[in-house]
Amino acid sequence: MTATDLDACKRTAALKAVEYVRDGMVLGLGTGSTAKHLLMALGVKVRNGMKLRGVPTSQETADLAAQSGIALLQTDEPWVIDLAIDGADQADPAFNLIKGGGGALLKEKIVAAAAKQFIVMVDYTKQVSVLGGSFPLPVEIVPFGWRSTVRQIENVTQSRALVRERGRAPFRTETGNMIVDVHLAAIEHPRQMETALNQIPGVVETGLFVGRTDLLIVGKPAGAEVLTASRT
Structure with missing residues (x-):
């Protein structure tokens, strides 16, 4: 193809x-x-x-x-x-x-x-049998305290989270926030994952649409x- x-x-x-x-x-x-x-x-x-x-x-x-x-x-x-x-x-x-x-x-x-x-x-x-794997989960976060927010995201997901970059600088959304791409092998329970991530202070929204x-x-x-x- x-x-x-x-x-x-x-x-x-x-x-x-x-x-x-x-x-x-x-x-x-x-x-x-x-x-x-x-x-x-x-x-x-x-x-x-x-x-x-x-x-x-x-x-x-x-x-x-x-x-x-x-x-x-x-x-x-x-x-x-x-x-x-x-x-x-x-x-x-x-x-x-x-x-x-x-x-x-x-x-x-x-x-x-x-x-x-x-x-x-x-x-x-x-179309995938389970979310994750080949595509990371984007999570939008505020810039303030972003390193601590990323650490909490990694603790919750038990996965690697990388700040998205454009060029050599962090990517910024149109609302001025940052994007963290979380590399999960599989998201077996998307609703629970969405809820858990949204409870982290500093997380604005996740890319999970459940x-x-x-x-x-x-x-x-x-x-x-x-x-x-x-x-x-």
């Missing part, structure tokens, strides 16, 4: 997600490579007369949405988001996710939590597969 083929799978998932968008909706707009395909497809809908407003999860997404003709809500407005659509770095069989590879996990989770429905688009390589996904759209070479979450 080449990078071009994989990108085609992402586009397939994004185009299927667009089918759930209706005129007049307020959309939560995700961040990442699959979300870029989504925004391009939405731009076609807008140019054909569809009225949409959006809440972007990053400045990159805000810029792409504006280019696509999607009116953006201000961040200090009380949102009523009809549908949030985003990608993921991993998705397990229960539709629990790891997100945050692009560093936008805090805004992404705020938007997902505010939405009436949350659709996640992935290419088939992002029990939030309503629909998982998987892009495959043969087309898109739509999976519905079971709430039982």
Whole structure:
């Protein structure tokens, strides 16, 4: 599978997600490579007369949405988001996710939590039997006392935690925080892990999205597969 083929799978998932968008909706707009395909497809809908407003999860997404003709809500407005659509770095069989590879996990989770429905688009390589392993868990932390926070994260997870860097400096999110990537062999109990990490002072949010996904759209070479979450 080449990078071009994989990108085609992402586009397939994004185009299927667009089918759930209706005129007049307020959309939560995700961040990442699959979300870029989504925004391009939405731009076609807008140019054909569809009225949409959006809440972007990053400045990159805000810029792409504006280019696509999607009116953006201000961040200090009380949102009523009809549908949030985003990608993921991993998705397990229960539709629990790891997100945050692009560093936008805090805004992404705020938007997902505010939405009436949350659709996640992935290419088939992002489906895993258990979270972790090949992809680290991002954890967003405040800069103050970060070394102590990292030590506590390692104590809780019993795993190695590395501060994400850009160049030779710590990576900073759009909200001014840092990202710690926790390398876990497997996350057998994502809800318990999310709760334990969020109890550490200095942790802002984790990249675990547990029990939030309503629909998982998987892009495959043969087309898109739509999976519905079971709430039982």
